[in-house]
Amino acid sequence: MTVHPLRLAVLTRNLEPGRFGTTVTEWFERAADRHDEFKPDLIDLSAVPLADLPVRIAEADAIVVVTAEYNHAYPGDLKTAIDAVRQPWFGKPIAFVVYGGRSRGLRAAEQLRLVFGELHAVTIRDTLGFHEEDFTPAGEPIDPTTDAAAATLLTQLAWWSRPLRDARSTTPYPS
Secondary structure, three states, X not given: OOOOOEEEEEEEOOOOOOOHHHHHHHHHHHHHHHOOOEEEEEEEOOOOOHHHHHHHHHHOOEEEEEEEOEOOEOOHHHHHHHHHHOHHXXXXXXXXXXXXXXXXXXXXXXXXXXXXXXXXXXEEEEEEEEOHHXXXXXXXXXXXXXXXXXXXXXXXXXXXXXXXHHHHHHOOOOO
C-alpha cells in the first residue's frame, strides 16, 4: 500500500530577507521537508492574495502557522487571513512555530488556539517558540535539541493529519 505524503501548508506573514521571521520560517520549512511524511507548501501572506488563501488551505492536510508575537498577541494581518478562509479550517490539524521576546512567542500561540478552536480546527499541544538569540547568523538553531523538537511536532501533526484527512474525505464536516 502506497502512502501519499501529507500536504503541509506552512503559513507565514512575510519572507523579507534579514527578518527573524524569515530565518525561523526557512529553518522550519527545511525541517518539514526532511520529514518524510510531509510535502511542504510555503504560503507567504505578503505575497499570496487573500482570495487565493481558502483554496490553498482546503488543499492542505495540515497547517503550521509561523508567526511573531506582537503586544502579547498575534499580528492583525494574520487574523485577517484566518478570517478570510473560514470553512477550510474545519477539521484540520494545526501546529504553531512562534517567535518573539522573552515569551518566545508563546502568548501568540495560546491566543491562536482559541481562534482555531472556534474554527473547528485541532491544534497540536507542542509548540516551537524562539527568540533571536536561539539562531546562529547562518540561520541554524543553537540548541542541539531544536531539530528533535521539530521532528516531534511534525510526527504529532502527521498522527492527527491522516485520520482527519480520511474523515474529511469520507464524511462532510458537520457544520
